[in-house]
Each structure stands twice: as structure tokens, then as C-alpha cells.
Amino acid sequence: MASGIKELILRRRTSKPANFSDRIPDPALIRDLIETARHAPNHHRTEPARFYLLDQERIKEVGRLFGEVVAVDESDPALVERGKKKAREWGASPGLLVVTCHTDLDSELARNKPTVIEENYATCSCICQNLLLLLENEGISAKWGTGPVFDHPEFTETIGMQAPECESVVALLFYGYSETELSERTYAPLETHLRDFTV
Numbered sequence: 001m002a003s004g005i006k007e008l009i010l011r012r013r014t015s016k017p018a019n020f021s022d023r024i025p026d027p028a029l030i031r032d033l034i035e036t037a038r039h040a041p042n043h044h045r046t047e048p049a050r051f052y053l054l055d056q057e058r059i060k061e062v063g064r065l066f067g068e069v070v071a072v073d074e075s076d077p078a079l080v081e082r083g084k085k086k087a088r089e090w091g092a093s094p095g096l097l098v099v100t101c102h103t104d105l106d107s108e109l110a111r112n113k114p115t116v117i118e119e120n121y122a123t124c125s126c127i128c129q130n131l132l133l134l135l136e137n138e139g140i141s142a143k144w145g146t147g148p149v150f151d152h153p154e155f156t157e158t159i160g161m162q163a164p165e166c167e168s169v170v171a172l173l174f175y176g177y178s179e180t181e182l183s184e185r186t187y188a189p190l191e192t193h194l195r196d197f198t199v
């Protein structure tokens with residue numbers, strides 16, 4: 001299954017949890033991928049990423065919380081229906097890894113060098129892309145999700161967040177096996193985004 005890095009980057013696509021089969025990827029494999037993914041550039045070597053590898057019970061709970069957030073206006077039947085759908089889709093995902101970014105704003109480093117906040121987020125983003133590529137390499141599809149579920153008052157407790165006052169959620173990485181073929185994405189021509197002084 002191992003591929004070259006270029007092929008992996010080109011092949012990876014976001015895949016919806018609704019497309020995942022029931023088969024649960026081996027948590028030992030996911031832990032191994034997390035260990036590898038941590039090897040990313042990191043200014044000041046702060047190691048800001050925190051990982052929460054959820055079991056089925058917690059995944060279902062996160063789905064329920066998201067459903068509640070979506071259906072916040074209970075008088076709107078469309079929102080209530082959408083909330084139920086989201087709760088079902090998210091709650092049934094065979095895998096969910098939450099990645100947060102830990103920065104202590106009261107630390108000497110953050111007070112002296114406030115750019116560490118963005119730098120820590122950048123490191124966490126590198127780690128998330130590492131994870132997506134490593135998952136792809138194992139034939140596991142994934143989706144990087146963000147969303148208002150973070151604001152649900154029960155979210156931090158549900159995932160057992162260690163230091164909620166210092167952590168912000170970077171990604172909900174839903175993952176699972178999928179047979180769904182996804183077409184290639186199209187991009188703007190590189191010339192429109194690249195100024196190349198070498199030619």
C-alpha cells in the first residue's frame with residue numbers, strides 16, 4: 001500500500017463520514033500514525049499538538065452534541081432535521097481523532113513572542129496534513145472537520161480535554177474505510193499564484 005509522497009498528496013481527498021464502512025481501523029495503527037505525524041517543523045520546539053483518540057461511545061456523543069448545535073432553533077423543522085442527520089453521520093463514524101493546539105498565553109514564551117500562537121497552529125496544521133497522508137497511505141479515508149461543536153458546553157468534557165483554558169481545537173479528523181471513488185480536484189493555474197523570478 002505504501003506510495004511515493006507525491007502520489008499520496010495528489011491522491012488524498014476529503015471523504016465524508018457518510019461514505020465510511022462500519023469497519024473500525026485498528027487503534028494501534030492510528031496511535032502509530034500519530035507518533036509519526038508528530039515529526040513536523042515546530043518553532044521553539046513547543047510540541048503544541050494534543051490528541052484525543054475517541055472510542056465509539058465518545059464519537060456518538062460528539063455527534064449528538066453537533067446535532068444539538070445545528071438544531072439550536074428547535075422551532076425550525078429544517079434545522080431539527082439537519083441536526084438529526086449530522087448527529088447520525090458524525091456519531092456513526094468508525095474513527096474520530098480530535099487534534100488541539102496547546103498554547104499557554106501566560107507563559108514567558110507567549111508573552112515575549114506572541115507569534116508563537118500562529119506558529120503553534122502552523123505546527124498543528126502540518127501534523128494534521130501528515131496524519132491525512134499517513135491515513136491515505138494505509139488506505140484509510142478521512143475528513144478534516146471544524147465547526148461550532150467546539151462551542152458546545154459539554155464538548156471539552158466529552159473528549160476529556162486536559163487544559164481547556166490553553167487548548168483550541170484544530171481539527172476533528174473523521175476517518176474510516178471507504179470504497180467511494182472521488183474525482184480529482186481542480187485548481188487555479190499555478191501562474192496565477194506563483195511569481196517565479198527564475199525563468
Ligand SMILES: Cc1cc2nc3c(=O)[nH]c(=O)nc-3n(C[C@H](O)[C@H](O)[C@H](O)COP(=O)(O)O)c2cc1C
Nearest residue numbers: 012013014015016143144145146147170171182185
Ligand atoms: C482547517 C480546515 C477546516 C475544514 N473544515 C471542514 C468542515 O468543517 N467541513 C467540511 O466538510 N470540510 C472541512 N474541511 C475540508 C475542506 O472542505 C476540503 O479540504 C476542501 O473541500 C478541499 O477538498 P480536498 O480535501 O478533497 O482537496 C476543512 C479543511 C481544513 C483544512
